[in-house]
Amino acid sequence: MTRLSWTIRAILLCGVCLTTSTLAAQDTPPPRAVRPDDVPFERVIMREKNDYFELNIRPLVIPNGKFWDTMKETELVRIVTEDGRTLEVKRKFITSYVKFPQLLLDEANRLTSIGQLDAAYIFYDRLLSDYPQYEGLSTSLSGYLYENAKVAFRGEKYGEALGFLEEANSYRPPVDNLDTAINAAADKLIGNYVLKKEYASARDLIARLSQRRFGNVEAVAKWKAQLEGEAAQKRDEAKRLLAAGDLNGAFVAAKQMRFIYSDVSGGAELSEEIARRFPFIRVGVTVPSVTTNSASMTFAATRDRRLFQRNLTELIGFGADGSQYASPFGTLGRSAGGVEFSLLFRNPSEAYPCSAQLLTQPATSPRLALLQESLSYVDLENGRELRVQLKTPHVRPEALARLEVVDQLPEAVPYQDKTSGGLRRYVVNPNYAMRNPLQPQALEIENFQYSSRALASLRAGQVDVVDRLFPTQVDEAKADSSLVVDYYRTPSVHFLAPNFDNPLMQSPTFRRGLLYAINRGAILNGRLLAGAEIRGCHLISAPIPAGLEADDPAGYGYDNSINPRPYEPEMSVTLFRLALLELQQQAEAAGTEAPAMPKLLKLGHPDSEISRESITAIAKYLERVGFETEVVVTPPEAIRASDAGVDLLYVEACVQESLVDIPLLLSQCVPEEHQSRYLRAAVRRLNEATNWTQVRERFWTVHRLTYDETTLIPLWQMRDYFVRSAEFGGISRQPMTLFQDVERWSALSLSPGKGNN
Template sequence: MNMPNLTLMESPSHSLSKPLQGFFNGTRSTLRRIHGILIERSWLLISGMLALMALSNPCVAQSLDQVLEEIGVTGSVLDAPPFDVIVVTAEHGGKSVQVNLLDLPDRKVPSSPKPAEKLRCVLNLFPGRLYEIQWKDISKIILWEELVLDRAKKLLANKDYAEAFEHLVYLRDNYPQSSNVQTLHQEFLFSSARDMASSGDLPHTLAALEELQRRFPNFRTEDVQTAISSVAAKLIDDLFARNELGVARSMILRLDKEYPGKLPMVAKAKSRFQELAETYRKSATEFRQAGDYGRARQAAVRMLEIEPELEGGKEFLNELIKEFPLVRVGVFQRASKPDTAALADWPAFRLGQLTSTPVFSFRNTGPEGGIYQFSYGNAVHSDDRMQLDLTLQNVDSSTVPDSLFLSQALLQRANIGHPLYVPGWASIFESVSVLGPERLRIRLRQPHVLPQAMMQWQLPKQGEQSFVRTIYQLKSEEDNRKRFEWIGESDAADFQPREIQEVYYEDPNQAINDLLKGELEFIDRLFPADARRLGGYRYIKTEPYALPMVHMLVPRGKGPFFEDREFRRALLYAINRSAILSDEILGGKPSPVDRLISGPFPAGASETDALAYAYNLSVEEPPYDPRTATVLVMLSQANQTSRAAKRKEPAPKLPVIRLGVPNFEAARVAGQAILQAWKIIGVDGKLVVYDELPRLEDDSIDILYMSAALWEPVTDAERLFGVGGPAETNNQYIVQALGKLNAARNWREVREGCQDLHALVAAHLPVLPLWQVSETFAYRTEIQGVAKRPIGLYQDVQKWRIQVR
């Protein structure tokens, strides 16, 4: 049997070319010195093996799979570097040789090359050597792209669509000129769509059919469009059944734009939307006639969601809004009572802003402490900080007390035997003088920088007379909805809300969906990741509140371990506060305000932030150190065992900590992460979710997760740690520091007192500081007049207007 003649080409530095005769026979007579080096023995062995294979195998036509098997390529061809295959003639054994990609014009094999001409190639066995072979010795050339295409066909036949698609994409991106790629792509899309439809995977079926129509518009156009129409109709039916009408409408609009007049289902779906929108308009009209404007508004919004271009639809909604402007607020925590000075009760503060009138209200931070507004007139604090002059305005109004009644209320809160007694107020109050029906003067025992902060309480009724100056009051409460009606002294202006409804949600996602659909106008408090997501909608605005909330853990358990400072420190060191804040709560996107803290007071957004006057920067943040935490737990156990032995009592066991968290998503997420951290150091626990802040005597929790509005540390410190405070303590060092702070006469002494207290809290841990977090609310853009960076949601609620579109 004759062997093909392959000639080894020398490198450019050599001019001589030498034929390498009998490439496949493996005899020593074929050897030549190449570049002065004798061909290695391994090549002799390979050559001999190939010669024996050529002699022993008859020359038969091979499939591509057999060719790949012959050259030793298994698995997916895409896993191997690209190569071509030269099949020599039957005369020379019909063997297949794997070579590097051939340099062919346009990657086309010549149809009738001259037999004497030679093809240059590089064998994969010898990547550094260039050979020539005469065309007369070549039976067939199999190109790399043909191998990939053949494998794609087989994968498609076996319905392995994922692998087939990978091969098709490769060919499309790298060999678009390859024959039959387009035809196979058409077959792939049609076959995969057919099979996905059979399995009920309608969304992917539609995607495959539309891809087929886009790429190959002339391929069975009528059949493909009929299939698109049929599948889309089934999808629309499913969306209607799930009440996802907004998604269904978007789909119809898209299909109508891309296939104008070509899909029969589009006209039917449009008619269906029209009929459903008319049904909602009828319902809205009936609710309107019955005076149920809330349900009428819901039906009208739904009507326009279904069919925005419904004839007369927008005018109907505008008339409804003007006739009875209504705002609905989604909330996640119910309020039991209003309290604008609530320290750790978010819903009470929210409700207080809407329905109560404190004597003084906190408006914002100033260069030295907070800015407070006297609700009934003007207030002047004397230069020596020893007295406060109050001037009442419009005392003839039923909502404004006279000076005598106000003075009695001030005395009551300084009387230790009165139910309304306030210890902090009593400690600074000396006397009150009535200077006339509209004026009174308060004398203090000692100078105080902010006595106004001690008077954020609401006046009691005088008989039937209430001194609430708000413009809304509670009208009714049913199921998960509270209604607040307009009670302003004059009629509400056009498009000013006559009613505000608070709608309680357990599921934040449902609240967000309702906001997007127009069934809510506000959500009062958002999980940070949700706030970022909603910020991407053009008709939704997100607004941060002005001041951050301080998050901390308050030990309340009565057992010996909770009284042990080292055990409390172990619990703090075990918590990876940075990871929980960044990953679990903020989703990796903190703002300058969101940060870890080392004490009970807010750190503000920077060192120069006026809010940060109480924060002690010299106190280091508690580390995350689970090893030390484990050691501290063991040390605490040893101490408790030793003390019990001295009392001849059984050693106490580690408690299963009941961690109480407010019913809000961010707190629940953080609570679960904290329990997992404690479990690592051998302390078990369980989560207890509360709707209202537990009282001190409540023994259902051992540690309280608290989110606190400590925006005026000079007075809030006493409200936090003092008698009746949520973190009440009898630690003598903390009590002495509170006394020193209460005696502060100027802002220098206030800052020193607060920062000393900060350091003592970090040392004794009556609370375990976690982090401060900014809060955000969201609202629809049709609501105008919403305050920028307000203290609370209902700040300046009297400016709200519903913009008609």
């Protein structure tokens, strides 16, 4: 329809309105469409004779005490157009008056009807923000969500579709046919879960849809009956295998039964019987097991050591007063001044061999050597109480006694390696003195290249616990109500250990250049964390744990005032040249040949997912500054680069009691002759600290020296998560290591535990 040309004369003659400003004679253009970010305006439809036209106006001001619908037809309405023109019009000539929220809603409905759902969302967002109670919005949103669900359903995204439909159901009144749509989406989604053997997700969805607010969802009854049927088949299979004496097969079948549907009739009683007759655990590990007991402080060696030995004292956690120690052999005591500690043995026959070990010469381990340096005398009272006095006070004297005693007490070995074939198997030592009648009789260790595969095996009931999750898998595992996710009490410390047999690696300048060449922040935040923020995962300026929280007592050795060095590849190239020049000058002074800049750097790493991702990225950064690289896999206990035959060794270290462990870590990674005299003196003074003030101050000196000299190339620390089945029992909350409480483990709890949710 041709828009009316307005003039003052025409308006007056028609008696339509009186103007207070002159309107130029021109064609009135159609009003512009509403936009989601508009300043509020309104729209009127005006009539003149048989012609109608629309006009966008500023919000209408109606005289006090009057409402639009009750105004008389002869009353004048004052309107102001968007461009500032003022009109006075009789009420009877305005046939329609649309407020701003209705304009937004109309446009949202129009876009929804033509399938432009993303565009419509912006209008709904404005409405929910500014006009959440507007009449008609609730019904419109229900329809909008229904249309989104249809799109998701056609794309076979049944989880998204059901989510849209559940939200649509929360608006009143809901769109028609919503119950039918919910049933269709639920049927597809539960079916997919069952097909993928994600039974916990299927059970959770069935439980949620069983609530009254969803009405009668036919898919719930259908799939509940199917799960019960599948679980009953596994129950019957487990009974047959148990009767035939196949405990291993019965264990697996019962485990699968509980994963499918734990409430199946007779299932709990069967599981209880199997748990009593066959205490057997399957462990999934993401770092291969060590082949022999090792004093190495790598993640794998520290994890597995608990299976091979019990120590005279053991660190079991951290409390408000710091580290907490216990002894598996008896009761620990400590003098108020920290100059003496005692151990009252439960079994007197164990007292003499342990006390004799403390005086063994030469020391059989670095830890024993550290204790003997501080030792004043050893006394055995009444044949069962060991009393150890030190030359000077120590803040944690029992930390010095974390000594293995397996040579003196073979009965202190918890498990024996009975591996055959590809699956590592440990069987409980029949002579183990601290054996629990209900502890696992056997442990089978299965290695997984990726924690996602380990997680899938855990959900399928093929393993009971997984030692470590890749950071990007943590949220997924936490969302599964059939699992329990927890973390170790202290972070792992990640660094590159140089091979000091390489002349260039002996140069602090060259090592510092390597550090500047690696974009550690990009690797940690991009490849490992994938943009997520996990407290306790951050860059470090020295290979010393900073604790999981800002006030974590386990982080007493870290100096937070020293910031990690940035990524500066230009600086690294300069430092490489400077290091080469320094070595040339030293060679000239000594009359020897100067080493050349190596073309190839050999990088080693344990076969873990975190180290694989990290070393791949590190190699690329080193290639950008001119090196060729070769990446090789090293044994899980490897901690010294020269022993592993590589130039740089990626190390995942477990530092638990920093005061004792950091000096040991430095000695394991760096030959003493390649430690500067300043660092050796600082470590010696740290060992002589008699109070916490001295410990902190002297630790900060060690931190500063390792930072300045780049003794080791620090990368980051990680909060390491592990995951177990909800029905798996016996693991303490936030343990120091995975096998810390292995004597109390139980694969099939007599009462199912609660998962993450």
